[in-house]
Amino acid sequence: MSPIVEHSTPVPSAAVLGPFGGGGHALMLGHVHPDADVLGTLLALGLALEGRGWTVTYGGPHPAPALLAFLPGVERYRTLTMLDGPIDVVVLTDCPNPQRTEGLIEQARRVGKLIVNIDHHPDNRRYGDVNWVDTSAAATGEMIYELLTALGAPLTPAVATNLFTAIHTDTGSFRYSNVTPRTFAIAAALVAAGARPEVVSESLYERRAPDALRWLGEALTRVEISEDGRLGWLALPTGLVPERIVESEELVNYPRSVASVRVACLLRERDGEVKVSLRGKGDVDVQKIAAQFGGGGHVNAAGCTVIGPLPEATRVVLAAVRRAVDGSRMS
Numbered sequence: 608m609s610p611i612v613e614h615s616t617p618v619p620s621a622a623v624l625g626p627f628g629g630g631g632h633a634l635m636l637g638h639v640h641p642d643a644d645v646l647g648t649l650l651a652l653g654l655a656l657e658g659r660g661w662t663v664t665y666g667g668p669h670p671a672p673a674l675l676a677f678l679p680g681v682e683r684y685r686t687l688t689m690l691d692g693p694i695d696v697v698v699l700t701d702c703p704n705p706q707r708t709e710g711l712i713e714q715a716r717r718v719g720k721l722i723v724n725i726d727h728h729p730d731n732r733r734y735g736d737v738n739w740v741d742t743s744a745a746a747t748g749e750m751i752y753e754l755l756t757a758l759g760a761p762l763t764p765a766v767a768t769n770l771f772t773a774i775h776t777d778t779g780s781f782r783y784s785n786v787t788p789r790t791f792a793i794a795a796a797l798v799a800a801g802a803r804p805e806v807v808s809e810s811l812y813e814r815r816a817p818d819a820l821r822w823l824g825e826a827l828t829r830v831e832i833s834e835d836g837r838l839g840w841l842a843l844p845t846g847l848v849p850e851r852i853v854e855s856e857e858l859v860n861y862p863r864s865v866a867s868v869r870v871a872c873l874l875r876e877r878d879g880e881v882k883v884s885l886r887g888k889g890d891v892d893v894q895k896i897a898a899q900f901g902g903g904g905h906v907n908a909a910g911c912t913v914i915g916p917l918p919e920a921t922r923v924v925l926a927a928v929r930r931a932v933d934g935s936r937m938s
């Protein structure tokens with residue numbers, strides 16, 4: 608069968624709906640370090656399929672982060688090393704690059720009949736047998752909402768909470784430029800179906816440990832802003848701040864919050880590598896910067912990994928950011 612590719616269609620076609628018509632065993636496969644858009648969409652779709660009689664397995668190369676332990680059904684999400692078949696449908700959501708499954712996709716191809724790739728990243732590699740890539744969606748959560756609606760699957764409070772959280776996080780709590788009227792229309796439907804905004808935001812943002820603010824303060828003393836004010840960055844050496852703090856704080860949002868900053872950058876040193884997060888405000892395509900280092904993402908949010916040490920990685924990445932920012936000013 609030749610691959611089916613659907614581009615930027617907000618409503619799924621019959622080819623996308625086809626694999627979910629019958630029943631059987633479905634695997635909801637996540638990628639490395641799954642975030643709320645990955646987990647929320649895998650759980651929402653999987654729970655909806657279970658409601659239609661499917662047997663569903665959930666998992667990926669890394670466990671769900673503790674911060675997302677409130678997502679309904681997340682206790683079912685397992686760390687996978689081996690896949691047992693046969694599997695009728697393998698679904699990957701919000702995963703632009705199959706290499707991010709750490710080899711699980713190759714196993715899935717052997718034991719699975721069909722790979723379905725549902726994503727909103729512009730750099731998606733179209734690696735599935737069925738590919739539905741809608742770059743106009745603010746989150747893959749919007750796409751799974753459309754999919755469930757087209758399937759006629761009921762929106763239970765558990766499904767609605769998973770999708771609402773996926774959209775909430777990918778839009779920075781409905782603040783970023785990817786937010787559209789459709790985003791709010793879908794969010795409204797999800798709240799009507801039982802998602803509770805106050806529970807989701809408290810679960811995401813008001814679960815700090817007692818010592819977290821002190822560590823946050825320690826990290827923020829390292830924020831630097833360029834002389835012209837257009838670049839903001841935070842370079843964190845290994846061990847300066849506990850990993851649990853770095854994982855839960857979205858530190859890149861702090862340099863981003865400075866008015867003059869056009870591109871913000873977080874560089875985290877770990878095991879000889881430097882993990883880089885880039886955030887823009889619409890005038891610079893940070894995905895293009897990340898792509899120079901083998902990474903990817905969206906226009907306003909992207910990431911990559913650069914070999915350390917930290918000072919050298921910081922110099923190289925900031926030089927690329929500087930070129931992009933200066934280029935945007937001239938054009």
Ligand SMILES: [Mn+2]
Nearest residue numbers: 644701747777
């Ligand atoms: Mn996403």
